[in-house]
Amino acid sequence: MELQTLTFIVVSMTFMVYIGIAIWARAGSTSEFYVAGGGVNPVANGMATAADWMSAASFISMAGLIAFMGYGGSIFLMGWTGGYVLLALLLAPYLRKYGKFTVPEFIGDRFYSKTARVVAVLCLIIASVTYVIGQMKGVGVAFSRFLEVDYNTGLMAGMGIVFVYAVMGGMKGITYTQIAQYCILIVAYTIPAIFISLNLTGNPIPQLGLGSMMTGTETYLLDKLDQTVTELGFAEYTTNSRLSHLNMFVYTLSLMIGTAGLPHVIIRFFTVPKVKDARTSAGYALLFIALLYTTAPAVSAMARMNFMNTMEPAPGEYLAYEDRPSWFKKWETTGLLGFEDKNGDGLIQYTSNAETNEMVKVDRDIMVLANPEIAQLPNWVIALVAAGGLAAALSTAAGLLLAIASAISHDLLKGVFKPDISEANELMASRLAMAGAIAVAGYLGFNPPDFAAGTVALAFGLAASSIFPALMMGIFSTRINKEGAIAGMLAGITVTLLYVFQHTGIMFVAETAFLGDLPPNWFFGIEPNAFGAVGAVVNFGVAYLVASMTKAPPEDVQELVESIRVPIGAGKAVDH
Amino acid sequence: MSNNKEMAHAYWKENLKLIWILMIVWFVVSFGFGIILVDVLNTIQIGGYKLGFWFAQQGSIYTFVVLIYVYSHQMAKLDHKYQVEEE
Numbered sequence: 001m002e003l004q005t006l007t008f009i010v011v012s013m014t015f016m017v018y019i020g021i022a023i024w025a026r027a028g029s030t031s032e033f034y035v036a037g038g039g040v041n042p043v044a045n046g047m048a049t050a051a052d053w054m055s056a057a058s059f060i061s062m063a064g065l066i067a068f069m070g071y072g073g074s075i076f077l078m079g080w081t082g083g084y085v086l087l088a089l090l091l092a093p094y095l096r097k098y099g100k101f102t103v104p105e106f107i108g109d110r111f112y113s114k115t116a117r118v119v120a121v122l123c124l125i126i127a128s129v130t131y132v133i134g135q136m137k138g139v140g141v142a143f144s145r146f147l148e149v150d151y152n153t154g155l156m157a158g159m160g161i162v163f164v165y166a167v168m169g170g171m172k173g174i175t176y177t178q179i180a181q182y183c184i185l186i187v188a189y190t191i192p193a194i195f196i197s198l199n200l201t202g203n204p205i206p207q208l209g210l211g212s213m214m215t216g217t218e219t220y221l222l223d224k225l226d227q228t229v230t231e232l233g234f235a236e237y238t239t240n241s242r243l244s245h246l247n248m249f250v251y252t253l254s255l256m257i258g259t260a261g262l263p264h265v266i267i268r269f270f271t272v273p274k275v276k277d278a279r280t281s282a283g284y285a286l287l288f289i290a291l292l293y294t295t296a297p298a299v300s301a302m303a304r305m306n307f308m309n310t311m312e313p314a315p316g317e318y319l320a321y322e323d324r325p326s327w328f329k330k331w332e333t334t335g336l337l338g339f340e341d342k343n344g345d346g347l348i349q350y351t352s353n354a355e356t357n358e359m360v361k362v363d364r365d366i367m368v369l370a371n372p373e374i375a376q377l378p379n380w381v382i383a384l385v386a387a388g389g390l391a392a393a394l395s396t397a398a399g400l401l402l403a404i405a406s407a408i409s410h411d412l413l414k415g416v417f418k419p420d421i422s423e424a425n426e427l428m429a430s431r432l433a434m435a436g437a438i439a440v441a442g443y444l445g446f447n448p449p450d451f452a453a454g455t456v457a458l459a460f461g462l463a464a465s466s467i468f469p470a471l472m473m474g475i476f477s478t479r480i481n482k483e484g485a486i487a488g489m490l491a492g493i494t495v496t497l498l499y500v501f502q503h504t505g506i507m508f509v510a511e512t513a514f515l516g517d518l519p520p521n522w523f524f525g526i527e528p529n530a531f532g533a534v535g536a537v538v539n540f541g542v543a544y545l546v547a548s549m550t551k552a553p554p555e556d557v558q559e560l561v562e563s564i565r566v567p568i569g570a571g572k573a574v575d576h
Numbered sequence: 577m578s579n580n581k582e583m584a585h586a587y588w589k590e591n592l593k594l595i596w597i598l599m600i601v602w603f604v605v606s607f608g609f610g611i612i613l614v615d616v617l618n619t620i621q622i623g624g625y626k627l628g629f630w631f632a633q634q635g636s637i638y639t640f641v642v643l644i645y646v647y648s649h650q651m652a653k654l655d656h657k658y659q660v661e662e663e
Binding site for chain 2: 071073074077078081082084085088089093207210211212213220221222223238239245248252274275276279280282283286287290294562565566567568
């Protein structure tokens with residue numbers, strides 16, 4: 001009970017900070033803040049981008065997944081950072097130079113077609129809504145634990161808060177709120193990691209602790225972990241591949257190009273003053289992200305270690321169910337952790353064998369939140385982690401909802417269907433769109449297709465297969481025309497959706513799965529979450545083929561492409 | 577005018593070359609060292625880390641940060657060389 005009160009206090013304090021900043025930023029600055037030319041400093045923008053980017057998937061879910069995947073979990077680490085290289089080198093500077101407010105707007109102009117814009121909006125909405133489902137899963141897990149209720153009730157509480165937050169804070173001032181959220185989430189993530197690293201290895205830097213020896217022994221942490229897990233019949237931690245190297249390759253690629261294709265991240269680079277700043281801003285964003293991403297693998301390995309040691313304190317000596325620690329009981333009430341005494345001896349046998357394993361449910365998404373409790377850290381650290389997880393989920397949800405809302409109100413309504421819409425109605429439409437997106441994502445979140453990070457990976461696959469190729473071809477080729485781009489986007493996202501839905505059901509409703517007689521992962525052993533990269537290849541291929549059979553884009557569009565490649569304005573002459 | 581266009585093309589060509597070089601490094605440290613060659617590199621041990629595992633979970637990320645820094649630094653120089661900097 002004491003922990004719960006403390007958590008409420010810490011969480012409410014952070015919320016007050018966000019609200020305070022939102023009010024201050026709104027009052028203190030004028031409309032210039034909102035215009036692309038507004039002076040958001042690249043460092044500040046990098047920090048806000050990092051918060052926008054790092055969601056419940058990064059904060060709550062990822063390390064827990066890696067803890068049980070071992071080396072195979074590297075797909076998330078490389079995939080969700082490597083995409084920034086693509087952004088900085090291939091997209092951000094040119095999209096900044098073009099200087100429009102939404103991604104579909106660029107696609108519509110570059111491919112001189114309203115149809116292309118509508119298709120881009122559709123792809124954006126499908127990817128973003130899937131992404132929000134992942135956030136909802138994370139928020140639901142966090143709330144279920146701290147309200148000590150089951151997951152579904154936790155999810156409903158989370159939906160309510162996200163709704164209030166997005167509609168209220170979703171307007172101006174969001175950048176500064178996100179800076180505060182970054183600070184809170186990075187502190188909340190690293191403090192327990194430092195504590196645990198000190199406990200286990202005596203080294204306060206988790207990145208080094210992971211490669212150090214266990215305190216008081218001559219054994220390296222990773223070697224000890226390998227030994228512990230293999231003794232119980234699990235795969236070796238440091239070499240356990242994710243299905244196959246080919247699958248890992250495709251999965252990583254899919255996350256990388258998905259990163260560079262997600263509209264809520266790309267939009268961030270429109271807010272810096274110059275093309276040059278777009279490049280450096282991507283660098284700062286990745287630096288801030290890397291702080292968390294290089295800490296995460298240490299958290300994973302150490303959490304797994306502590307978890308195994310709690311379950312089986314000495315070889316062959318199992319924890320008695322009677323003596324289970326309080327975090328175990330708390331997580332049991334959420335329904336995310338489950339024990340079944342199969343042999344009736346009152347001991348918890350945790351093994352790799354499905355027949356005899358008595359830990360029948362260990363939801364990976366609970367690991368980061370449970371980690372400080374498992375390691376017996378002070379209560380304020382545990383409360384801080386809860387606040388950090390919520391900061392991560394809220395900042396991303398707000399960014400995504402804004403992207404969805406602007407796509408519907410700005411691109412669809414104002415841009416295509418109802419150009420004479422009044423500003424008030426446009427605003428109303430965007431609020432309705434936000435509410436609709438939360439409702440749909442929340443509803444689908446009751447039966448999420450995967451763990452939070454897995455669901456988010458799906459969203460990346462969808463962005464990878466549709467938006468990224470269109471943007472890249474729009475910049476690097478003058479030959480791709482509207483027919484090519486439209487056919488490419490449709491082909492890419494369709495192929496990806498079909499491969500995903502045949503397993504999970506249409507829009508993840510299980511009853512509608514149409515797998516037929518095909519085994520899972522039938523395409524070269526590639527899993528659906530990783531399929532975005534294949535979809536992207538299809539997109540590129542179809543676009544080139546169709547474009548080569550139809551006529552080249554008009555002169556002025558080709559000139560537009562030439563002009564976005566150079567930072568200086570097209571009108572200005574180069575003076576020698 | 578045509579001079580401008582030539583300059584713009586030369587600038588773009590240099591930019592593309594830089595992108596290619598950096599993308600090759602990007603590919604090698606992540607897909608190369610972290611996935612394709614991971615088993616080979618894992619035979620080398622650095623402290624408690626197997627080298628392939630280190631690249632997959634640490635090294636590739638550090639390299640990505642450096643790559644973006646190098647790109648924005650080099651491009652700033654290139655912008656200056658071709659005098660295409662913004663005000």
